[in-house]
Amino acid sequence: MLRLGRSLYRHRWLLTRRTVQIAILLAFIVHIPGYGKIAEGNLSSSLWFGELKLTDPFILLQSFFAGSSIAMPALIGALIVGGFYAFFAGRLYCSWVCPINLVTDLAYWLRKKLNIKGNMSLSRSLRLWVLALALALSFLGGTLAWEMINPITRFQRELIWFSWSGAMLLGALFLFDLFVSRRAWCGHLCPVGAFYGLLGRYGRLKVTATATESCESSRCSRCVAVCPEPHVLAPVVSKQAQSVTSSDCTRCGACLDECHEGTLSMKLDLAGIVAGKTKN
Amino acid sequence: MAKDKPQNIANLEDPAKRETFRNLFKKFGVVLVGSIVGQSMILSRSARAAEALRPPGALPDLEFDSSCIRCGLCVEDCPYDILKLASWADPAPQGTPYFVAREEPCRMCKDIPCAKACPTGALDRHMTDIKKADMGVAVLVDHETCLNYKGMTCSICWRVCPIRDEAITLEPIESEKGRLLIPTVHSDTCTGCGTCEKHCVLSEAAIRVLPRELGLGLSGRNAVGRS
Numbered sequence: 001m002l003r004l005g006r007s008l009y010r011h012r013w014l015l016t017r018r019t020v021q022i023a024i025l026l027a028f029i030v031h032i033p034g035y036g037k038i039a040e041g042n043l044s045s046s047l048w049f050g051e052l053k054l055t056d057p058f059i060l061l062q063s064f065f066a067g068s069s070i071a072m073p074a075l076i077g078a079l080i081v082g083g084f085y086a087f088f089a090g091r092l093y094c095s096w097v098c099p100i101n102l103v104t105d106l107a108y109w110l111r112k113k114l115n116i117k118g119n120m121s122l123s124r125s126l127r128l129w130v131l132a133l134a135l136a137l138s139f140l141g142g143t144l145a146w147e148m149i150n151p152i153t154r155f156q157r158e159l160i161w162f163s164w165s166g167a168m169l170l171g172a173l174f175l176f177d178l179f180v181s182r183r184a185w186c187g188h189l190c191p192v193g194a195f196y197g198l199l200g201r202y203g204r205l206k207v208t209a210t211a212t213e214s215c216e217s218s219r220c221s222r223c224v225a226v227c228p229e230p231h232v233l234a235p236v237v238s239k240q241a242q243s244v245t246s247s248d249c250t251r252c253g254a255c256l257d258e259c260h261e262g263t264l265s266m267k268l269d270l271a272g273i274v275a276g277k278t279k280n
Numbered sequence: 281m282a283k284d285k286p287q288n289i290a291n292l293e294d295p296a297k298r299e300t301f302r303n304l305f306k307k308f309g310v311v312l313v314g315s316i317v318g319q320s321m322i323l324s325r326s327a328r329a330a331e332a333l334r335p336p337g338a339l340p341d342l343e344f345d346s347s348c349i350r351c352g353l354c355v356e357d358c359p360y361d362i363l364k365l366a367s368w369a370d371p372a373p374q375g376t377p378y379f380v381a382r383e384e385p386c387r388m389c390k391d392i393p394c395a396k397a398c399p400t401g402a403l404d405r406h407m408t409d410i411k412k413a414d415m416g417v418a419v420l421v422d423h424e425t426c427l428n429y430k431g432m433t434c435s436i437c438w439r440v441c442p443i444r445d446e447a448i449t450l451e452p453i454e455s456e457k458g459r460l461l462i463p464t465v466h467s468d469t470c471t472g473c474g475t476c477e478k479h480c481v482l483s484e485a486a487i488r489v490l491p492r493e494l495g496l497g498l499s500g501r502n503a504v505g506r507s
């Protein structure tokens with residue numbers, strides 16, 4: 001019993017994260033008798049509890065680039081979503097909401113289990129170029145270019161209305177992450193993550209180090225080993241920074257689960273806003 | 281300006297600068313090739329097929345393609361489950377809503393829930409009169425198999441039409457087979473809901489909903505002129 005409790009505690013962030021991810025996924029699928037679905041639509045645009053309209057700002061931006069005028073309901077929905085991620089942290093979306101994270105995390109987990117060493121190295125800035133390309137092509141083609149590929153909404157469409165062509169793309173993505181390149185999709189290619197990263201560049205939710213002395217004495221760097229974007233922790237571990245400031249950090253909490261020294265914690269840095277203002 | 285010039289050359293000879301420029305050009309190359317490949321992919325994808333009809337209140341095709349954000353809210357709000365979101369293999373740009381009249385026609389709900397659900401302007405959420413909808417236009421495409429042309433007065437298309445006697449009327453003509461009642465579509469009142477196509481008794485419908493630009497003729501400046 002005690003062991004189970006400890007095991008749960010050591011995976012508290014992972015378990016919470018999976019619960020949130022799966023709850024969001026189920027909200028779009030499960031039909032509650034007498035009520036209907038909690039959320040209608042998909043992650044592109046959705047209606048929650050029959051009232052709250054949310055829209056993905058990146059998809060709306062593509063629509064704008066494609067030459068469409070922006071309608072009010074979509075704009076308000078995008079401002080709510082955009083405001084949330086801009087305030088807290090952009091890539092929260094990647095680790096707490098995006099269903100593709102389930103697929104790529106599974107691929108990474110299996111990659112470690114099977115001890116697959118082969119890795120085609122990709123640049124982490126590649127996703128920014130894919131993002132630029134998606135917007136440029138939306139403009140040139142007059143259509144939502146990334147939505148021809150976007151596995152996020154595709155994943156949802158497949159769950160709600162299954163089709164083989166979509167399942168094949170998800171399979172290809174899984175195999176690419178598993179055999180070809182480590183954390184290729186979420187860490188290097190996906191323009192949605194890149195967009196949310198830029199959007200939440202100054203997000204206030206940060207992984208913060210409180211006492212790095214214990215790190216030094218034990219020479220432990222397990223947080224870096226489990227991090228899906230290991231470069232973001234480098235300045236903290238080398239004591240050059242108090243908290244993770246890189247916009248690549250997805251706030252997944254893997255480092256917090258791994259940190260047995262109690263050095264790292266997730267903090268809402270509101271003082272930073274005031275400090276930032278006085279600086280300006 | 282004259283002073284700037286030699287300085288620029290000096291910059292280029294700096295190996296670090298040279299490396300930066302090389303990287304930059306490499307990336308521009310990737311973006312250029314990517315844009316060309318991507319754009320040709322976008323341009324070469326199959327267009328919406330004539331049998332894939334848009335929900336009521338939809339913008340014209342090109343504008344619809346840029347405004348629709350593929351969320352499926354209209355599909356979910358259709359009380360008759362007629363609308364579908366296109367996947368890769370379907371006859372419309374993927375993720376966009378469509379229906380096929382011969383399978384299930386639009387029931388022309390008075391409150392137009394599909395259009396109301398649209399968060400962007402792809403479907404006109406302010407539309408109040410479903411009879412003003414324009415999903416296409418019914419066209420009697422086959423005069424050889426249509427039973428009314430054979431003198432059998434089936435008239436099912438006329439009877440099922442939700443705007444009966446306005447969108448479709450039966451026009452009598454005299455022929456060697458006797459008096460024929462010809463189902464005649466009035467394009468200004470037909471909404472293209474597809475009920476007639478759905479209920480045509482033939483194994484392939486003789487009356488079909490087509491996009492207006494495919495289904496209708498257009499007179500020129502005078503009745504027989506091309507332009």
